[in-house]
Amino acid sequence: xxxxxxxxxxxxxxxLRISGAxxxxxxxxxxxxxxxxxxxxxxxxxxxxxxxxxELLGRMGVHLVVDEKLNIEVDSGPIENFFAPYExxxxxxxxxxxxxxxxxxxxxxxxxxxxxxxxGSRPVNLHLHGLAAMGAEINVKNGYIHASAKRLKGCRLxxxxxxxxxxxxxxxxxxxxxxxxxxxxxxxxxxxxxxxNFLNEMGGKVHGAGSDIMEIEGVESLSANGLHYRILPDRxxxxxxxxxxxxxxxxxxxxxxxxxxxxxxxxxxxxxxAIITCTDSTxxxxxxxxxxxxxxxxxxxxPAFPTDMQAQxxxxxxxxxxxxxxxxxxxxxxxxxxxxMQRMGADIQLESNTAIVxxxxxxTAAPVMATDLRAxxxxxxxxxxxxxxxxxxxxxxxxxxxxxxxxxxxxxxxEIRRIPN
Amino acid sequence: xAKSPIPFELIDEGQGCYRxxxxxxxxxxxxxxxxxxxxxxxxxxxxxxxxxxSRVDSAGVALLLExxxxxxQARTExxxxxxxxxxxxxxxxxxxxQLIAAGSSEAVD
Numbered sequence: 441x442x443x444x445x446x447x448x449x450x451x452x453x454x455x456l457r458i459s460g461a462x463x464x465x466x467x468x469x470x471x472x473x474x475x476x477x478x479x480x481x482x483x484x485x486x487x488x489x490x491x492x493x494x495e496l497l498g499r500m501g502v503h504l505v506v507d508e509k510l511n512i513e514v515d516s517g518p519i520e521n522f523f524a525p526y527e528x529x530x531x532x533x534x535x536x537x538x539x540x541x542x543x544x545x546x547x548x549x550x551x552x553x554x555x556x557x558x559x560g561s562r563p564v565n566l567h568l569h570g571l572a573a574m575g576a577e578i579n580v581k582n583g584y585i586h587a588s589a590k591r592l593k594g595c596r597l598x599x600x601x602x603x604x605x606x607x608x609x610x611x612x613x614x615x616x617x618x619x620x621x622x623x624x625x626x627x628x629x630x631x632x633x634x635x636x637n638f639l640n641e642m643g644g645k646v647h648g649a650g651s652d653i654m655e656i657e658g659v660e661s662l663s664a665n666g667l668h669y670r671i672l673p674d675r676x677x678x679x680x681x682x683x684x685x686x687x688x689x690x691x692x693x694x695x696x697x698x699x700x701x702x703x704x705x706x707x708x709x710x711x712x713x714a715i716i717t718c719t720d721s722t723x724x725x726x727x728x729x730x731x732x733x734x735x736x737x738x739x740x741x742x743p744a745f746p747t748d749m750q751a752q753x754x755x756x757x758x759x760x761x762x763x764x765x766x767x768x769x770x771x772x773x774x775x776x777x778x779x780x781m782q783r784m785g786a787d788i789q790l791e792s793n794t795a796i797v798x799x800x801x802x803x804t805a806a807p808v809m810a811t812d813l814r815a816x817x818x819x820x821x822x823x824x825x826x827x828x829x830x831x832x833x834x835x836x837x838x839x840x841x842x843x844x845x846x847x848x849x850x851x852x853x854x855e856i857r858r859i860p861n
Numbered sequence: 862x863a864k865s866p867i868p869f870e871l872i873d874e875g876q877g878c879y880r881x882x883x884x885x886x887x888x889x890x891x892x893x894x895x896x897x898x899x900x901x902x903x904x905x906x907x908x909x910x911x912x913x914x915s916r917v918d919s920a921g922v923a924l925l926l927e928x929x930x931x932x933x934q935a936r937t938e939x940x941x942x943x944x945x946x947x948x949x950x951x952x953x954x955x956x957x958x959q960l961i962a963a964g965s966s967e968a969v970d
Binding site: 484486488490491492494495504505506507508509510 | 886887916917918919920922947950951953954955956
């Protein structure tokens with residue numbers, strides 16, 4: 441497995457272009473199944489999960505062409521089967537997102553259950569209950585979801601808990617259902633809004649995206665009609681590089697991003713002492729050479745502080761001045777980075793779902809191992825401020841969510857390189 | 862107004878070396894494959910210089926793989942020189958950079 445070798449101690453400085461959001465691209469690629477005509481999707485990040493999604497769609501018979509600018513044209517006209525196999529779904533839970541569109545447009549789908557997840561319990565029962573309420577016949581057998589419906593019917597769905605992929609799957613199912621569907625306690629994340637915008641540009645009637653109550657009027661069909669849709673920027677990638685700059689006492693400018701998508705993160709960075717200046721599409725952060733101040737935070741669904749930024753802020757607090765309390769309310773096992781940071785000399789006490797972090801002037805380099813996407817990013821950030829050379833193993837986790845991380849950090853002056861297996 | 866595709870040309874530079882010019886895209890890939898099949902039967906060693914390729918999409922990358930496959934079937938050694946940068950990017954996003962690297966005379970990042 442590839443590793444990253446990081447020599448700490450350099451303040452980050454320079455400009456960087458942010459990639460498109462993976463968590464928007466994946467449902468939108470699945471949503472392309474709903475269109476009767478080809479659709480082109482741009483600003484897609486070059487990540488393994490995108491490749492997996494393309495493989496999944498390709499195996500169904502969907503035609504995909506990647507052009508010279510890495511836009512992806514999806515034509516689901518030639519689709520031959522409606523099967524998402526275990527070997528793909530087990531590598532990418534988001535594969536479940538094909539369930540709603542396949543059922544809505546083609547009346548059938550056979551999708552492997554995703555299996556376990558390292559960071560916590562993420563059952564798909566809410567997806568299945570919602571589809572059943574819309575009239576789908578659902579059988580779970582031999583590890584596969586077998587779903588069929590002549591035509592789904594709109595209804596009122598109240599989600600027991602906020603689920604982003606659940607909201608997305610049900611939204612995509614409802615867009616071609618007969619009648620109107622109301623989704624209450626819907627996820628409000630910007631990526632959900634992006635999917636809704638995409639569906640509406642193809643003729644869908646999705647209202648209320650971004651609020652906790654969505655109303656979807658079913659239509660007979662969707663057609664892209666030459667649509668070229670641009671994925672929104674990745675707010676978590678943005679936040680990660682901002683934290684990297686804050687931790688190293690640096691100054692960076694991030695382009696092709698959207699500050700309005702990460703208000704809760706920017707508030708905390710300002711609290712940490714960062715000077716932040718924004719335009720519509722850029723964010724500039726300047727620590728003026730200072731060490732960050734420790735911040736306390738509590739993760740929750742959007743628009744509150746995102747759980748996907750918790751590990752990165754935990755890393756920042758390890759070298760900040762003061763004590764920061766990090767409370768994780770979304771995933772029950774999302775502190776696996778803590779033990780690895782402790783190997784680097786971090787002073788962190790864990791109590792149930794709370795990490796109490798006493799900042800220290802330095803960390804010391806150590807070989808550490810990534811366990812999930814955001815934990816691995818936080819270990820890279822820790823490596824940027826540790827004395828010596830940190831080796832981060834199992835970086836296939838990080839490659840799932842960060843496009844060319846070593847190249848981007850090198851662009852900002854970090855000493856980091858990949859050691860291939 | 863859409864630009865007309867630049868016609869594909871296969872220029873024989875002798876000793877199994879060919880210089881390719883034009884586009885390798887969804888629009889041209891099938892025709893280009895048909896045009897080039899005959900040369901695999903005639904040579905034990907081939908080199909394709911792609912410096913003159915003006916546009917490549919994923920269909921073009923698929924064609925590069927198909928040429929490698931045909932070469933293997935014909936027991937012909939085939940290598941690519943001057944791979945366009947976006948070939949490497951498309952290969953990476955398609956998860957096939959190792960396959961393309963196997964036929965390239967340069968490293969594929």
